[in-house]
Amino acid sequence: MTERVRDAGYDDFVDSLEDGAGYYLQCAEGHGSLPPRRVCPHCGDRDLTERALPETGEVVAHTVVHVPTPRFIDDAPYITAVVDFGEVQLTGQVVDVEPDSMTDGISVSPSVSRTETNDDRLIVFESR
């Protein structure tokens, strides 16, 4: 196996999140999106500017995954959540809450960790 080639835009985004400097892209209309983007997916505007991702967001939906894909076989069960940061939402795993006590609406901060199964980079959230 050759080392995985980077996905430009996406891996740059994860790098920045890992460094505590997450960002998103904003069009002139104020719509948020995540890279790689050449155009706002909501309105087609091509004028995209990097904006700082807020340090905390709110969990809007979550699921506890018990039957994973092979690359998460040693990680399950785990909580996958969609978190709202205002102009943009991000998907990751909530790592410091027990599945049974997880609820929507909690405040979390994003960072980057590694999967137990393959040591792959993973976007995670910790409650605040």
Add this chain to the structure above:
Amino acid sequence: MDSVRIAGVGLTHFGEHPERTSRDLFAEAGLAALDDAGIDPDDVASVFYGNFMGELAEHQGHMGPLAAEALGIDAPATRYESACASSGVAVREAVKNVRSGESDVVLVGGAERMNNLETAETTESLAIAADDLYEVRAGMTFPGAYGLMADAYFEEYGGGREDLAHIAVKNHANAVDNPYAQFRYEIDIEDALDSPPVAEPLHLYDACPITDGAAALVVVSEKYAKDHDLDAAVAVTGTGQGSDKMALQDRTTMTETPAAADAAEEAFTEAGIDADDVGLAEVHDCFTIAEVLALEALGLFDPGEGIGAARRGDTLPDGDVPVNLSGGLKAKGHPVGATGAAQVVEMTRLLRGEHHNSEYVEDATVGVTHNAGGTVASTVVHVLEVAE
């Protein structure tokens, strides 16, 4: 505009057939459709074929010519891939092709072989219908995505696992006498509630099974049907398709499926019907919550009302709008690339009066099929009517 007629339909048994290749499954369904139509196979002008995960399951791409060859047909052949809506899209393209006058006869369908893989491999294969960068790498599975949508729905409208269980119970009961169905046994509410979790709040009985199978139909122009004195009473009077952002995180809501609403509006407008005219529906219940979202997108129930439809009895065989009389994906099975075509096949049989559950819809003349891909980033809706 001239209506497009369904001249013949064919299905394989839906179930576990791990040793059967998709080309063989499609040959069985396609030949059955040709026999049912009673036409000369040389008249088939094109073959449209839906398949989702052939590269992963069978190391096979370029499946269009393979599908035509399996039927002994020498005609242009194309594969359509739109995740679980692959053959719904193929049917739509066939309808448009015939309606435009380009062809008089198109054979369309789809097939999927899934049980030759381990469950974890199948889970990985199905996950590619989601956004790889932002969803799959975060551990989102296909059930996980619908788990998120169910969680968001409960949060916004209320309802819970017991409401979903009523959908599973209904669809299992509908499949008991369906010879093509994978699960031909009844379950009760407790069975559903007590089943193990897959992606909470969804449990095993909220999920469709992993299925091998194929479906096919012959669509013809009205003129061809008349000239050849075909028995083709069921017409496709409307077709619609919609798209949405791939990733759930990029949508403004997880409790609505605008791609399905757009597809329904287009199809209903073409057919000149509205939701009140719909006598029965076959909808994409890959998970129980998906049936709820489908009913609301089609306008059959208001937002927040779909969750209780099965519990109240509205969608039962003797209810106002019977839904998934075939057993749905939940109990009939979900060979993903065959599902959209299979819904049209089942609806045709229901409207012809030759289905095991036709007795419940004897007076119905309008049926709707709803076929979704991924987390409803693609949807195809068809309106079928008894034309004579």
